[in-house]
Each structure stands twice: as C-alpha cells, then as structure tokens.
Amino acid sequence: MVTVCTDSPKQIQKGHRQHRLGAVMLSDRDLTVTDAFGLRNLGFHSGPFGLEGLPVPTSILIGGDGKVLWVDQAENYQRRNGPEVLQAALHRYL
Amino acid sequence: MEARSKKLGTTLGIAAFGVAALTMVVWFRQINQVDIPENRIVFAIFFISAVALAICAFVMRTRWFGAIPALVAIVIGGFFPFSMTISRQETGTTGIQVGQTMPQFKALDRNGDWFDSASLEGKPVLMKFFRGHW
Structure with missing residues (x-):
C-alpha cells in the first residue's frame, strides 16, 4: 500500500508511529503526485x-x-466508505 | 418582573451554549471518524435549537454572563452550515479512471528519501490519497 498526503515527511513519520501503518507513506507538499x-x-x-x-x-x-x-472517491470528506468496501474490491480484483 | 426575565434570559443563554457545545463535540467526533451520517437533520435541529435559545436569551435581556455563552452558541450554530458547505469535494473531469495506466511519479517518503513509482512495477498496489494533517 502507498499513501499520499500533503504533510511533510516529519509529520508523516509522526503519523506512522501513531497509527503503525505498514505502508509506503509519501509526502506531496506541492501536489505533484496529486495532480x-x-x-x-x-x-x-x-x-x-x-x-x-x-x-x-x-x-x-x-x-x-x-x-x-x-x-x-469521497464526494464529501466528512463521509467515506468503510473498510468493507475496500475489502470487497480487493477480493474482486486481486 | 424584569429581574425574573433577565434570570430566565441568562439561563437560556447558558442552555444555548450547552446544546451548541455538546452538538459540536459529537459533530467533530464523527468527522474525526469520517462517519458523519448522510442525513444530518438531527445535527441541524440541535444547532438551530441552540441559536434559537440564544436569540431568546437576548430577547429576555440576559445578563452578561448569559450573553457571552449565547453569542458563542450563535457562532457555533453559524459554523454548521459553513462546515457543510466546505465539505464537498470535486476533481472535475481530470481524475484518474478505471483502465488508465498509473502515472509515473517520484515523491519523498517519511524518512525524507526519494521514492520512485518504477519500484512498484509488476506488483498490485493500493494507493490512498489523504487530506493529511494527522
């Protein structure tokens, strides 16, 4: 899994420690990857x-x-699909 | 008579703040869990009630220690439609679609080292774009 967000590497490192995510976590401050x-x-x-x-x-x-x-994709950042939607996609496509 | 009215106004002002603050706490807790219900009518009712109570407090000529919580309740109540408005997301027609090839990219990882997407070739990948600010 690869995550992308606009946080700095330092902020991401902090989030990585907090959430213990086993993912490649990338910083996209200037939105190059996002674009x-x-x-x-x-x-x-x-x-x-x-x-x-x-x-x-x-x-x-x-x-x-x-x-x-x-x-x-979330049309509203306050609402997103739960993990069951992702799991269903993983089962279907992989 | 006027003293009773002021006392009631002050009580309403404090009650308005209580309703607004409690609703806001629940609202932000659910935002934090990315679990705001699609139908937000219950939140709307509580925020509108808080503003209505605050207005009643001023009509009843609340004392200053009821006026301040009432004013805060009105501000919190006004924040609700603002938060609803800014929560919508749109990418136009530029967003990546099923069937397209993943773009090549380079970005800094959490250790400050460059990551090249070429290293993902031949492997299935789940990419997640976040708003960030952990």
Missing part, C-alpha cells in the same frame, strides 16, 4: 494555511500491469 492523478480538490479547501490545495480522499487499486482496476 498527476488528477485528484486535486477544485472546491474550497479547508486545509492548513500555506498549502495551495488538498487531494480529494481517494483509494485506487492498480494491477500488476500498471492499469487502474478500481477507484473509490
């Missing part, structure tokens, strides 16, 4: 000052051939 995937939130963003934008929370399942198999 490559076209996931910048074009609506109002309520993130910290100094950030020019935030990604829309999105889960993407990619096959071994590099093709996108499944995309799950």
Whole structure:
C-alpha cells in the first residue's frame, strides 16, 4: 500500500508511529503526485494555511500491469466508505 | 418582573451554549471518524435549537454572563452550515479512471528519501490519497 498526503515527511513519520501503518507513506507538499492523478480538490479547501490545495480522499487499486482496476472517491470528506468496501474490491480484483 | 426575565434570559443563554457545545463535540467526533451520517437533520435541529435559545436569551435581556455563552452558541450554530458547505469535494473531469495506466511519479517518503513509482512495477498496489494533517 502507498499513501499520499500533503504533510511533510516529519509529520508523516509522526503519523506512522501513531497509527503503525505498514505502508509506503509519501509526502506531496506541492501536489505533484496529486495532480498527476488528477485528484486535486477544485472546491474550497479547508486545509492548513500555506498549502495551495488538498487531494480529494481517494483509494485506487492498480494491477500488476500498471492499469487502474478500481477507484473509490469521497464526494464529501466528512463521509467515506468503510473498510468493507475496500475489502470487497480487493477480493474482486486481486 | 424584569429581574425574573433577565434570570430566565441568562439561563437560556447558558442552555444555548450547552446544546451548541455538546452538538459540536459529537459533530467533530464523527468527522474525526469520517462517519458523519448522510442525513444530518438531527445535527441541524440541535444547532438551530441552540441559536434559537440564544436569540431568546437576548430577547429576555440576559445578563452578561448569559450573553457571552449565547453569542458563542450563535457562532457555533453559524459554523454548521459553513462546515457543510466546505465539505464537498470535486476533481472535475481530470481524475484518474478505471483502465488508465498509473502515472509515473517520484515523491519523498517519511524518512525524507526519494521514492520512485518504477519500484512498484509488476506488483498490485493500493494507493490512498489523504487530506493529511494527522
């Protein structure tokens, strides 16, 4: 699993210790990766000052051939699908 | 008579703050768990009630120690529609779609080292984009 967010590596390291996630956790301060995937939130963003934008929370399942198999995106950051949706996708596609 | 009215107004002001603060605590707890219900009518009723109580407090000419909580309740009540408004997310038509090839990228990992997406080739990957600020 690879996670991408706008936090600095230092902040991510702190989150990694706190949540003990076994994932490659990447910092995308300038939204380069977010823009490559076209996931910048074009609506109002309520993130910290100094950030020019935030990604829309999105889960993407990619096959071994590099093709996108499944995309799950939150229309509202206050509501997201639960882990059962992700598990169903993993069972279906992998 | 006026003293009784002020006493009632002060009580209403404090009650307004209590309702607004408690609703806000529940609201933020559920946001933190990314579990805000789709139907937010219950939250709306509580926030509107808090604002209504605060307005009643001022109508009843609350004392200053009822006015301050009433004002805070109105601010909290006003925050609710603001929070609802900014929560919507949109990427337009640019978002990655099923069937497309994963873009190549490089980014710093949590140790400050460069990570190259080329290292993922040949493996299935789950990518998760977060808003961050852990």
